[in-house]
Amino acid sequence: MKIQTHKEHFTNPLYLESGRILEPYDLVYETYGELNEKKDNVIVVCHALTGSHHASGRYEGESKPGWWDPMIGDGKPIDTTKYFVICVNTIGSCFGSTGPMSAEYPSDKPYRLRFPVVTISDMVKAQRILFDRLGIHKAEAIIGGSMGGMQTLAFAIEHPRFAKKHIILASTYATQPWAIAFNKVAREAVISDPAFQGGNYNPEDIKNYGFSGLAVGRMCGHISYLSPDSMDKKFGRNYVETDGLYELFGRYQVERYLDYNGKNFVQWFDPLSFLYITKAINNFDATRNYDSLEDSLSRIESEVVLISFKSDLLFMPKEMKKIHDTLVKIGKKDSTKYIEIDSDYGHDAFLVEYDKFSHFVKEEL
């Protein structure tokens, strides 16, 4: 599989949903496989909150491959011998595309809190402009889980003639208060940490000295990514040090897991990007600029495949089913499919239980 990473620079203004403008801006993206002559063997993969354009393959020195490595590659469900796969780092993120820590032109100082609020639609719009520059005007499919699923749905509604098929995993039509509440705890933990310094933190300092607010926020996120059952299986009531039960700070295994993932997160994700992207997730509502969900989904002209996971407690199966049922209701029965995967893994299932859903993706492509 041929992997390439690119950065594109745009000087035309990006008109955001908020009315604000991003100008200039960069988009970093990764591609897998080769673009055919007609430039139409394209599959777009959209990443989640903390994901990046690096969806597959492993670069020299990397301890882990891209976040959806089992899904993308030669002979894999998203088959790079057939397709040209492209994954774009969203605007607002911190892996090379323009985000709150990018320089605010013409200064060389980062935007920080002056960065505009971006939405899922803005992320999608920027990707579409990139594809246009690359001469890509058609895609076979767009696919994504969680926030990637929101982008996929936004593509389907707002760019209805671009892709033939949209595959949405573990996502929703509108972020519900339960998910907003998890984000709230995380956001509040970040903002109220003195290390945040009202957004004026030094990125090197927080890597060296830690940023407990971001760590706590990530821990809270991890609860919502798992499920009671997956925690039971993974950790049970196991204790880290068996004799530490009566020490106030003695830890259960589940606590160690959260500690590790929380504290590690600070090393690879930016607090301001975290705030901006969780805001984009909170604000996601496919009905916002329409009269109703029926109205917004009626703009879709492609096939829509919805894959939900039974134990997903962040974006529940019923939210996914509502998309399907609404599509059926408005006469799109033949172009939609709803698959509910029996999994204990919770929201994380789309990044873990490949054997349970990857064959569905393979069939669809």
Added chain:
Amino acid sequence: MKIQTHKEHFTNPLYLESGRILEPYDLVYETYGELNEKKDNVIVVCHALTGSHHASGRYEGESKPGWWDPMIGDGKPIDTTKYFVICVNTIGSCFGSTGPMSAEYPSDKPYRLRFPVVTISDMVKAQRILFDRLGIHKAEAIIGGSMGGMQTLAFAIEHPRFAKKHIILASTYATQPWAIAFNKVAREAVISDPAFQGGNYNPEDIKNYGFSGLAVGRMCGHISYLSPDSMDKKFGRNYVETDGLYELFGRYQVERYLDYNGKNFVQWFDPLSFLYITKAINNFDATRNYDSLEDSLSRIESEVVLISFKSDLLFMPKEMKKIHDTLVKIGKKDSTKYIEIDSDYGHDAFLVEYDKFSHFVKEEL
């Protein structure tokens, strides 16, 4: 209804499960109704994590009555014309019973982190010693929800001849990793806040200047007390300021709810008590000193009534049902009852949806 608040001082050592000793210690408690001559018309009410001995009635100047006011009083489900009701503030708490901010005798300085880890069994043991002093050697019933339910179950197992009936609401036989994870985020938020000062905070300072870690911790708790459905009904996707959608810190109603409850919590609960009591909850495991749940429950000689709430995501109905099923399995079918209440309110239901469960309690008494 006659309400009285008392404080009892104990100079005999309290031998804790950890092997450590609490000496001397105080217990604050509230009583409702009148004790009969035989001192056996007693109902013990056990409070939850942030509850107190003040379970019913309203004192002058109070904005809210006790935490289970609709349940306890003349003619109420726990009828004070018939029963003498007693509710004891648990050790480790911060409403008058000995806790981490109590003076460490013989000094006049607070224990802070030198306070020993206390367990649910320790809380129950201390109560039993208090009842003994009051000449109460029998109770009609013990009742409690959440951590109060843990105390109730511990009473049933460890003091099997004290009460005739134990009514446990929204609780568990052993705290599962899902609940420990919520506590972990909350505990970590508290500990990592510089305002905690390694446990050496000034209580007045945090009331005046805030303690964001405790606020964040409480917010996280509130997620686990509610449910996706109750949040949908209560808040939906409503925004506080409709024009603030594109402001990074603009808030949804669910965020305002969490903000209010989180920030308010700092005014009335102590961070160290929060750490000690969440530790007691995490450590609760009715099987710990026994071979199995069958073994521990086989010590019970009373009736056990279990009331769970369908949407409770903190202590799930299946955990409560396991207590019931195990009791049935070991031949106690005639002395146990399992009731699952159809409620959307999540864990908080036992403090909210009185009309759905209070008649069951009334019937049982």
